[in-house]
Amino acid sequence: MSLRYAVLTLLDIEPGSGYDLKRRFERSVSHFWSASHQQMYRELHKLHEEGLLDCTEQRQEGKPDKKIYSLTEMGRAALREWVQRPASAQKIREPFLIQLFAGHLLDREQAREAVQRQLREHRALLQGYEEQNERVLQRDPAVNERYWLAHQTLLLGIEAEKTWIAWAENLLLQLEQK
Known part of the structure; x- marks a missing residue:
């Protein structure tokens, strides 16, 4: 695109x-x-x-x-x-994941701090998306009907952030056990 x-x-x-x-x-x-x-x-x-x-x-x-x-x-x-043209799926481009891939160069505390920092950012993104979703739900139903598919992109963003947060929380638990 x-x-x-x-x-x-x-x-x-x-x-x-x-x-x-x-x-x-x-x-x-x-x-x-x-x-x-x-x-x-x-x-x-x-x-x-x-x-x-x-x-x-x-x-x-x-x-x-x-x-x-x-x-x-x-x-x-x-x-x-x-x-109407088919769109191909895109791979994730996330700088933090490259840093995590080189995570063997970090001590445990540095790794925890890096994940916690990202977790805070993704929680803030989720909060923003959820607030935006509330505004969308307050719009005129005819507008929501017309842009129903556009709204689905926001809902995907919400689910992606929830997944990211769950992954990061799990990673923090694993870092605590190491």
Whole structure:
């Protein structure tokens, strides 16, 4: 997948400015796809040049005009074509697991601290996902029905964090016994 389809998807849901898009990205797909602010703006400009996005300027008092992007019919067709293609499963890319793979270079206390640090981070991620899920469940049922599959990505994130936490807690118990 590329950033272009994340951008097209988010603008299919609702038109918006680059700033709006970045905020939406951070609240949704950033949990499983990353992009910098600069990458997002470059992609917006490229998609607009390719005719996949329309751009209208909205006047603002005392500020530069705001550019509002929306999908063109060509953009919607490109998104529809892409979403129907099979996607291959991706392998995990987790720097901490490489560090753990070299864990024989750590003493027991260093290993425990490293796992505990990751455990805190994953617990915080889980809490954030669960809070986001509560907000989703409070939305208009018609909106939830339309974006039911998008919601499934959040539920997978919750389950993945629960699994990660259980694995790390078990690893800490094993480190205590060594």
